Amino acid sequence: MTTTATTAPELVLDNVTAGYFTHDIVLDGVSMRVTPGKVTAVLGPNGSGKSTSLRVMSGFLIPRQGRVTLGGEDITTLTPGERLARGVAVLPQGRSVFPQLTIDENLRLGAWQLRKDKARLEEAVDKMLDRYPTLRPIRNKPAGALSGGQARLLEFARTLILDPKVLLIDEPSVGLAPVLVDEVYEELARLKEEGRTILLVDQNVQAAVDLADYVYTLAYGRNHLEGARDQFEGELDNLIKQWLSL
Amino acid sequence: MSAEIEPTATETPVEDIALAGARATYRGKKLPPWVMPVIAVVILGGLGVLGLVTEMGMLTTLTSVLYYMVIAQGWNLLGGYGGYLNFGAAIFAGSGAYAAAWFANELGWTMWQTFLPAALAAVAVSLVLGYATLRLRSHYFAIFTIVFTFLAMVVVKNTPALGGSMGLYAFLDTQLDSRGLALLFYYSLFGFAVLATVIAYLVDHSNFGYALRAISEDEPAAQVLGVKTVSVKLWALVIGAALGGAAGSVYAFQTGYIEPAGTFSLDLALDIVLVCVVGGLATWVGPLIGAVIVVVLEQWLRVFVPRLEFFGVGVPAETNRLVLGILLIVFALFIRRGIVGLFTERRGRRITV
Numbered sequence: 251m252t253t254t255a256t257t258a259p260e261l262v263l264d265n266v267t268a269g270y271f272t273h274d275i276v277l278d279g280v281s282m283r284v285t286p287g288k289v290t291a292v293l294g295p296n297g298s299g300k301s302t303s304l305r306v307m308s309g310f311l312i313p314r315q316g317r318v319t320l321g322g323e324d325i326t327t328l329t330p331g332e333r334l335a336r337g338v339a340v341l342p343q344g345r346s347v348f349p350q351l352t353i354d355e356n357l358r359l360g361a362w363q364l365r366k367d368k369a370r371l372e373e374a375v376d377k378m379l380d381r382y383p384t385l386r387p388i389r390n391k392p393a394g395a396l397s398g399g400q401a402r403l404l405e406f407a408r409t410l411i412l413d414p415k416v417l418l419i420d421e422p423s424v425g426l427a428p429v430l431v432d433e434v435y436e437e438l439a440r441l442k443e444e445g446r447t448i449l450l451v452d453q454n455v456q457a458a459v460d461l462a463d464y465v466y467t468l469a470y471g472r473n474h475l476e477g478a479r480d481q482f483e484g485e486l487d488n489l490i491k492q493w494l495s496l
Numbered sequence: 497m498s499a500e501i502e503p504t505a506t507e508t509p510v511e512d513i514a515l516a517g518a519r520a521t522y523r524g525k526k527l528p529p530w531v532m533p534v535i536a537v538v539i540l541g542g543l544g545v546l547g548l549v550t551e552m553g554m555l556t557t558l559t560s561v562l563y564y565m566v567i568a569q570g571w572n573l574l575g576g577y578g579g580y581l582n583f584g585a586a587i588f589a590g591s592g593a594y595a596a597a598w599f600a601n602e603l604g605w606t607m608w609q610t611f612l613p614a615a616l617a618a619v620a621v622s623l624v625l626g627y628a629t630l631r632l633r634s635h636y637f638a639i640f641t642i643v644f645t646f647l648a649m650v651v652v653k654n655t656p657a658l659g660g661s662m663g664l665y666a667f668l669d670t671q672l673d674s675r676g677l678a679l680l681f682y683y684s685l686f687g688f689a690v691l692a693t694v695i696a697y698l699v700d701h702s703n704f705g706y707a708l709r710a711i712s713e714d715e716p717a718a719q720v721l722g723v724k725t726v727s728v729k730l731w732a733l734v735i736g737a738a739l740g741g742a743a744g745s746v747y748a749f750q751t752g753y754i755e756p757a758g759t760f761s762l763d764l765a766l767d768i769v770l771v772c773v774v775g776g777l778a779t780w781v782g783p784l785i786g787a788v789i790v791v792v793l794e795q796w797l798r799v800f801v802p803r804l805e806f807f808g809v810g811v812p813a814e815t816n817r818l819v820l821g822i823l824l825i826v827f828a829l830f831i832r833r834g835i836v837g838l839f840t841e842r843r844g845r846r847i848t849v
Contacts, residue, residue, distance in 0.1 A: 272652035308720070346717040348710045355706045362723050390719045408721065 258286035258415040258447040259321025261307060261338065266316030268306050276302045277313070278471045284416060289438075289448045291462035293455055295493040299471040300451045301343065304420050308340040309333045313354065320416070328348050335416030337364055343424060347401050347408075349394030352387055359410030378407040399430045406437055406491050416447045435461065455486060469493075502816035527839055532781045536697075539784045540690055547682045555678050556779025559750065561791045562685035563743055567764075568783035570739030570773040573699060574770070576777035580634055584625065584641030584767035587619040588737040589646050590759040592744025594658055597666040597754055607684070618741025619647070619734050626730040633715070642762065649760040663755030666748040681750040685743060688846055689784075689792035693738045696780035699735075701797065708732055761845045763817070767794070769818060773827050775835030785835050794820065 261284040269275040277299045284290045292300050305311040307318060308328040318326045320336055347356055357375045364371040379386040382403050389429050393404060423431040452458040459465060465482050467474040546558060546778045567585050595617030629640045631673035653661045699705045709726050710718040719725050748754050777785025797816035802810040
């Protein structure tokens with residue numbers, strides 16, 4: 251797998267205010283940078299705006315104020331599809347495989363933007379089946395037949411199939427059995443080793459900090475703390491206690 | 497609005513190893529791949545031959561079968577594959593019928609010449625409907641199609657150029673005898689039924705088809721992957737509308753007279769849903785099987801029910817709608833994937849009552 255670390259653009263959230271209803275602000279002037287080739291983790295208690303920041307980055311929520319830029323280009327109002335075309339891919343929270351489509355078809359949907367270029371599409375599918383060899387022998391089975399761990403791998407494969415420059419990963423371990431959580435973090439570690447640019451939102455604080463290069467924390471929809479991983483490692487217990495009393 | 501902004505995962509599936517094992521033994525009934533095409537060829541081939549050999553009464557029934565087949569194949573693209581169950585089939589067939597009658601009356605066009613304008617009229621209406629409503633999610637869309645059907649009826653009723661509530665006549669200037677005329681309509685619809693089935697087959701086996709299935713299963717997840725869901729849905733609606741509109745033009749000439757209430761009728765829309773549910777939603781053979789069963793059953797009930805007596809009281813003729821309604825409920829509850837679904841694994845979407 252070729253890495254795009256050196257060429258990856260920086261994704262920046264610049265002073266973003268956003269919310270779902272007019273009287274309700276979920277993000278209040280949040281700024282963060284997803285540094286190329288690094289893993290950036292966003293932590294915070296429930297309702298602090300982690301997933302909402304990710305929705306703003308991926309284009310599912312247009313902010314009321316502030317900007318989203320990718321390598322300097324303003325992408326604030328682009329749709330999720332247009333952002334994907336520029337290399338920003340999302341791995342959504344929870345199960346997102348299409349159970350009645352086959353594994354092959356699920357992968358092809360991930361490469362939807364290549365649909366007119368048959369040769370590249372086949373190559374991309376093949377590359378993913380090489381990367382996740384357990385999926386190859388069952389590629390024509392419905393994805394509904396997969397175990398939880400395999401389904402998660404398929405979701406990874408589907409997100410990686412376009413070789414995105416920036417990966418936005420939302421709560422990858424939520425709702426999974428502990429054994430599977432370990433598998434997911436192994437996969438994330440592999441992505442990090444490949445030098446991919448990753449934004450990781452997770453409630454699994456310890457695991458996320460272990461993996462991250464840089465950490466942001468949010469509270470009440472505002473930036474709280476930020477810093478390189480080493481600054482956080484000793485502070486985790488305090489941080490969690492603080493969140494519990496928030 | 498709230499449907500748009502709900503978080504994508506409202507429930508958190510809890511996976512565990514025991515469950516994973518059960519899932520791996522996904523039950524698969526798989527027919528050899530030639531079975532469905534053979535069924536399709538038998539049904540269409542049978543209809544192709546029957547037109548030449550049956551008597552007039554049966555020919556009328558079979559003409560209805562073909563009419564339903566064309567509209568149902570079109571409806572199935574968005575309603576079945578896309579999972580956007582709706583009650584809008586009559587809008588497109590009606591638009592086509594009115595366009596055909598108008599062109600025949602005002603410009604003296606023959607039936608052949610009206611096929612294209614009828615399809616285009618239905619496409620135009622579908623674009624208005626689609627742009628206005630396809631950002632809505634499933635059941636909101638279904639409700640809006642009912643409203644739009646009434647809206648279309650009211651607009652036509654109040655447009656003198658379309659005959660208002662008096663309706664329009666659509667005559668064919670021809671030397672054909674009544675059987676020849678019936679065969680003309682029959683084979684026109686037969687041609688459209690074959691075309692519609694070919695389109696359905698191609699959609700079923702294309703990127704476009706699995707994008708529609710993905711939309712039906714999890715629309716936000718499809719969006720995440722860069723599928724332009726609104727435009728995929730719009731295409732499905734437009735192709736379906738064109739087929740419905742073309743069928744509508746034959747209908748206009750066949751009945752010779754169309755009026756708003758009968759043309760934009762929810763009965764037709766419900767029948768089309770029933771055809772697809774009985775045959776199998778999101779399958780390209782389903783509408784063929786469903787149309788035969790539903791139309792033949794409906795015609796039989798129409799003849800049979802008035803003869804019935806219940807403790808000396810005649811049973812009202814509307815009973816046939818009651819029977820079809822019960823049939824819809826039975827399929828929706830127990831045979832959710834229709835007749836085709838009984839023999840195949842996966843594909844198709846569960847409908848809920």
